[in-house]
Amino acid sequence: MRAACTLTCSLLALSLTASAQTPQVFGYHDFTQQAKWDAAFLQVPDAKLAGEHLKTLTAAPHWASSQQDYVTAVYVADKFKAAGLETQIVPYKVLLNKPVNIVIEAFSADGKKLMTGPSVEHVDPEKYGGDPFQDNPDIFPAFNGSSPSGDVTGEVVYANYGNLADFKKLASMGVNVKDKIVLVRYGSNFRGVKVYLAQQYGAKGVLIYSDPADDGYFRGDIYPKGPFRPSSGVQRGSVQFLPIYPGDPQTPGIASTPDLPDSKRIPLNELKGNQPSIPANPLSYKDAAPILKCLDGAVSPREWQGALPFAYHVGGTGKVTVHMHLEQDTALRTIWNVIGTIEGSDPTQKDDWVVAGNHRDAWIFGAVDPNSGTAAMLETVHGLGELIKQGWRPKRRIVIGSWDAEEEGLMGSTEWAEQHAGPLARAVAYFNTDVGVSGPEFKAAAVPSLQQFVRDVSKQVPSPKGGTVYQQWRRDQETDATNHIASSLGANHIGSAAEEDVRVGNLGSGSDYTPFIQHLGVPSTDIGSEGSYGVYHSAFDNYNWYIKFADPDFAYLQQQARVFGLEILHMADTDVLPYDYQAYGKDIVEYLQVAQRHAATGKLSLDLAPALAAAHRLESAGAVMRSHQISATANIAALNKALRDTEGAFLNPEGLPHRPWYKHTIYAPGEYTGYAAVVIPGVNEAISEPDAPRAQAQLARLTEALNRASDILEGAAR
Numbered sequence: 001m002r003a004a005c006t007l008t009c010s011l012l013a014l015s016l017t018a019s020a021q022t023p024q025v026f027g028y029h030d031f032t033q034q035a036k037w038d039a040a041f042l043q044v045p046d047a048k049l050a051g052e053h054l055k056t057l058t059a060a061p062h063w064a065s066s067q068q069d070y071v072t073a074v075y076v077a078d079k080f081k082a083a084g085l086e087t088q089i090v091p092y093k094v095l096l097n098k099p100v101n102i103v104i105e106a107f108s109a110d111g112k113k114l115m116t117g118p119s120v121e122h123v124d125p126e127k128y129g130g131d132p133f134q135d136n137p138d139i140f141p142a143f144n145g146s147s148p149s150g151d152v153t154g155e156v157v158y159a160n161y162g163n164l165a166d167f168k169k170l171a172s173m174g175v176n177v178k179d180k181i182v183l184v185r186y187g188s189n190f191r192g193v194k195v196y197l198a199q200q201y202g203a204k205g206v207l208i209y210s211d212p213a214d215d216g217y218f219r220g221d222i223y224p225k226g227p228f229r230p231s232s233g234v235q236r237g238s239v240q241f242l243p244i245y246p247g248d249p250q251t252p253g254i255a256s257t258p259d260l261p262d263s264k265r266i267p268l269n270e271l272k273g274n275q276p277s278i279p280a281n282p283l284s285y286k287d288a289a290p291i292l293k294c295l296d297g298a299v300s301p302r303e304w305q306g307a308l309p310f311a312y313h314v315g316g317t318g319k320v321t322v323h324m325h326l327e328q329d330t331a332l333r334t335i336w337n338v339i340g341t342i343e344g345s346d347p348t349q350k351d352d353w354v355v356a357g358n359h360r361d362a363w364i365f366g367a368v369d370p371n372s373g374t375a376a377m378l379e380t381v382h383g384l385g386e387l388i389k390q391g392w393r394p395k396r397r398i399v400i401g402s403w404d405a406e407e408e409g410l411m412g413s414t415e416w417a418e419q420h421a422g423p424l425a426r427a428v429a430y431f432n433t434d435v436g437v438s439g440p441e442f443k444a445a446a447v448p449s450l451q452q453f454v455r456d457v458s459k460q461v462p463s464p465k466g467g468t469v470y471q472q473w474r475r476d477q478e479t480d481a482t483n484h485i486a487s488s489l490g491a492n493h494i495g496s497a498a499e500e501d502v503r504v505g506n507l508g509s510g511s512d513y514t515p516f517i518q519h520l521g522v523p524s525t526d527i528g529s530e531g532s533y534g535v536y537h538s539a540f541d542n543y544n545w546y547i548k549f550a551d552p553d554f555a556y557l558q559q560q561a562r563v564f565g566l567e568i569l570h571m572a573d574t575d576v577l578p579y580d581y582q583a584y585g586k587d588i589v590e591y592l593q594v595a596q597r598h599a600a601t602g603k604l605s606l607d608l609a610p611a612l613a614a615a616h617r618l619e620s621a622g623a624v625m626r627s628h629q630i631s632a633t634a635n636i637a638a639l640n641k642a643l644r645d646t647e648g649a650f651l652n653p654e655g656l657p658h659r660p661w662y663k664h665t666i667y668a669p670g671e672y673t674g675y676a677a678v679v680i681p682g683v684n685e686a687i688s689e690p691d692a693p694r695a696q697a698q699l700a701r702l703t704e705a706l707n708r709a710s711d712i713l714e715g716a717a718r
């Protein structure tokens with residue numbers, strides 16, 4: 001604690017001296033004018049107004065394509081227009097399943113019924129204020145997006161988190177999941193990956209439940225007394241095979257505009273790419289407990305034990321049978337993005353877009369996920385509108401997207417990005433926010449070239465706890481390091497005690513930055529502020545939960561609006577694009593060193609020397625470029641073009657093995673993780689396989705990409 005205090009105090013001193021005069025900001029030759037616009041902007045985002053947006057947007061369930069979803073689109077469009085943005089509501093037609101009749105029943109071997117579900121989400125209305133939203137008739141029952149209809153009956157096997165290692169462990173214990181119904185718990189990987197693996201292992205159905213160990217009473221008091229998941233709380237969610245491709249399942253790579261002819265859509269009976277063929281459904285722990293309790297067979301590995309009060313067994317002995325009856329209405333449905341634009345004023349850079357976005361659709365009310373992000377974004381837009389009134393015009397075009405149907409598989413953002421792939425090849429950044437606020441801890445993920453950019457922006461915004469967002473972020477990370485707390489943002493970074501600065505995580509997937517960075521190579525960031533959030537994707541993620549447990553006075557919505565806004569302002573107006581390719585090269589060197597150790601452990605004979613040399617070359621080229629970025633005064637447009645093209649050079653047009661939609665050679669969602677990024681994915685996944693020839697071929701693709709990037713940087717810095 002002592003060492004930590006020394007660090008924080010010296011930083012505070014530094015930033016105080018810096019604020020006495022206009023600071024030097026990377027990318028700006030003279031920050032004086034920008035500092036004035038920043039100050040004017042920071043005054044606008046209003047906590048109270050943000051709270052009102054949140055209350056309005058979350059008044060009713062607004063599942064993508066519903067009438068209420070359209071009402072929220074109109075609300076957002078009106079706010080965009082009021083701020084002076086050129087605004088359009090942009091429809092797409094995408095394949096979505098809606099639950100019609102969902103029945104899950106479990107029986108013991110002697111035919112006794114153990115449970116019928118899914119239970120309605122409900123808490124005692126007499127205790128701790130109850131929940132004023134839970135009786136809304138428009139709340140959908142527990143279901144999974146992308147699950148097919150089905151009627152299956154089978155014995156139950158418990159497979160922990162449903163990781164690849166868990167299925168291998170079951171096989172090694174002699175437990176076969178073929179033709180069984182697999183019961184897995186939420187956590188560790190993306191739910192679609194659980195179904196992807198269960199299907200590959202021959203299961204006939206999947207039940208995914210929330211164990212109290214992961215977000216229920218084992219973590220703290222349950223709602224409405226505390227923020228954690230009550231026994232009936234269920235996590236809805238998409239089980240699309242997101243690591244294969246996101247977006248509308250019938251139109252990978254092309255936009256599913258309303259006028260797209262049916263002949264351009266993959267026929268439903270040929271859909272196998274990113275859609276499961278076996279039914280899947282989520283359960284609460286109230287519904288899962290009677291099934292788990294009755295399972296016998298081998299006692300589960302001890303690390304598979306959750307927090308229910310009995311020893312977990314793996315089953316597979318015929319003691320428990322489950323019947324899943326799922327009727328889904330799967331159809332093409334209309335969704336609505338809202339797109340707001342502020343034209344750029346610099347003739348050489350007005351076609352270089354700065355894109356920022358957040359999704360608007362929710363499984364139910366979505367107070368945290370995603371409308372805390374929407375409420376904050378609307379106050380960001382409010383601030384941009386005030387600057388426009390004061391005469392400000394951005395150099396580059398600003399495009400703000402309110403995406404629809406993110407929950408079903410990043411549909412609104414993916415279809416829009418596919419439609420605008422041409423101009424987006426010049427986009428200088430995509431800034432994402434999804435969960436804007438679930439508590440007070442600021443978190444960020446970004447490509448390495450923008451990690452310092454995010455830190456710099458966070459130094460200009462005050463924290464509700466005092467000091468700056470940056471200082472509080474740093475204090476939180478020091479506390480978390482002591483307490484070993486992981487989080488969704490920033491958890492994938494391999495950090496060390498010797499790290500000199502706050503950690504910014506890697507971009508995996510599970511939100512709308514995926515089409516921008518991993519399909520189109522647009523440098524991206526994702527920011528938000530996190531806390532004890534146990535009601536994810538349940539009916540209890542509502543305004544009542546938000547004001548009790550996340551942010552009662554909306555101070556963090558205001559903070560989020562300010563940080564998000566400065567990201568947009570700086571990227572739209574900077575003289576030289578503030579990408580740090582030295583940092584990028586350095587991180588890639590580390591990724592390759594880790595891959596080298598994995599290959600050695602697996603006794604794979606690989607030649608990593610050319611790739612390592614190329615990564616070192618990128619690091620050096622990035623260092624030379626950095627000094628050029630600071631000093632250059634002529635040919636700025638050409639310099640910026642080269643800087644932007646460098647990220648594009650990381651794309652491999654062939655894409656990754658058996659998932660060609662993913663073109664980025666450095667980052668992709670892991671085929672077997674989903675949310676978490678796999679770095680240098682082509683190489684690392686081939687090493688894990690293990691498949692030495694494929695790993696060597698992927699190393700060659702990576703080396704080419706890195707050398708293409710260095711060629712561009714070296715050419716421009718000459």
Ligand SMILES: [Zn+2]
Binds near residue numbers: 370406
């Ligand atoms: Zn979300």
